[in-house]
Amino acid sequence: MRLIARYAVELKTEYEVVTVWDEKTDRACVPKSDPHIETLSRTHPSAIWFERKMHDDFGIIIDDAFDNRPLVHQERFPRGVYPMQKQFTQTALEAAEYLPYKYEAIGGDGVFEVAVGPIHAGIIEPGHFQFSQAGEDMLHQEVRHFYKYRAVEKMLEGKTLADAKAVIERISGNESVAYQTAWRDIVLQATKTELPEANRKYHALLLELERIIHHLTDLGFIPNDAGFGAALAFCSKLSEEARRQMQHLTGHRFGFGAIGFEETKIDTMQMKHYLDDLEKEMMFFEEWITDIPSLWDRFDTTGILKHHKALKYDTVGVVARASGVALDRRESDFYRAHGFVLHTEKSGDVAARFKQRLAEVKNCITMMRALLTEKTEAVTLHTVQDGEYVAYTESSLGELFMSIVLKDGLIERFFVRDPSFMNWQALHLMMPGNIIADFPLINKSCDLSYAGNDL
């Protein structure tokens, strides 16, 4: 079974610990006075971050865990403060005395550590990477995040679904349409409203456009990190053009506010021309880039994530598919009817993740042609019913899981698991056998979100 998410919900006298698997959902209640749960990390390593987060959020003790370090709470975070508890209502924190974090490190003669971050040497989000090195060879790497922790889950409590939208679409800018789509699905469930086919198509079109923008950016940056800047110049031109299409369709370059229930008219002619141009550019790009041996010398066998490890660590999205895991939330009748074909690669290295993105862009173009529609209809939503709702979306990074508990029409608990939350935990598996200079290349080939992970 694949672990999708594990989180706690506060009830009156208990915490409900929800564990979401691909086949079922487990629920267990623990008393607030003495909250203990058993760890799942011995069989599912990806449970570690969920459980460490649960401890930092609610103070739930994880029995039998081999990693009890704080995750979200960093060196200066006040001790004994569990901010997701309903009784916690402070809006500011007093920095506590500095308590060093114990990094995972490999000992031995001549083995040394390299600390990188949280602020990196480029225009990039903050996060920390700690390497254990034997000369140039990476022995181990630890990913440490949550520098960007904004407490989005807490922020959204007590809001209506409509009011929460503006924050939800800004959790991770690169995946805004995906987050909005998950929000839309929860609104539709909570109001028992059907979405007309044309609207569904338009929203799916925007989601594929977002995927194209993201993939094109990566198709430029990955070769750039291998020292081939011409590809960045070429692909950043294409991603800028794709972003302008997003602006043309939705009035916003990232599609903020794009997914709604209003009537929309779509300029299908312009989009058709754009897709034709992009297809030609992609044909040229693929032919050109495939023919540069020095580049593939860097890509091939670099940063391998083996198939069985990809499964063991419950990875999702491009990272999983490049390692041969046939997992995509678009595997549905709706998407297949519009030309979706599930593509996977076998080798699990940087080359595979690069080729995976190329293949997905080409499939996106086919799907977007089929998804083009003249206009969408205005939808009248029925009244919101309380309950617990979940939604899945395939963002440009992979499977996004969102869960919202509504009480008296307001959000009682908001939980979202970004695809990056799973894949960050598998990143260290790609490092052994590579030199530290390949780390940026490997990291970029996965292109994970920091903001979506940290919330």
Place this chain on the structure above:
Amino acid sequence: MIRFWNKRLKTGILTEAPEIDAELATLRKSLKDEVKKKFAGSLAIRMVDSGSCNACEAECNALGNPYYDLERLGIYFVASPRHADVMLLSGLMTFNMTPHVLDAYAQIPEPKWVITLGDCPVMQAPFEKTFAVNAPATEHLPVAHHIPGCPPAPDAIIRGLLAFLKKI
């Protein structure tokens, strides 16, 4: 490679924004003097994300694409605060990032300026104040200029930088 150069020649130069260039032409004299006097001919920016959604960073990256090509204006993003004149700050100044932002600022040699980028650092974005948010940035740093937007588009960032240069 020959195919690439053929394509390159056929594509030509894409760098645009004539209205900015026109503005630049009028600004050029004073701009040149200012940049020369204060920044030895080039303005070096250290971008620091203090808890954004990554859209502001994506737009700063877009400044390097062929349509905007920021470096033609003598403005560069640098890898270390010690090489920088200006800190361009995005995000909500999260509790966890605040000490690192202040460290980075301390590392920038004098004279130095802070420009806030996007609606987050001035608390104009839809995000609300929580215990994990230390924005507005003005409470922690001497902010010289602000570039609004959620996120500001690349041309808005260029305009914002020009406005900053005029101001100081």
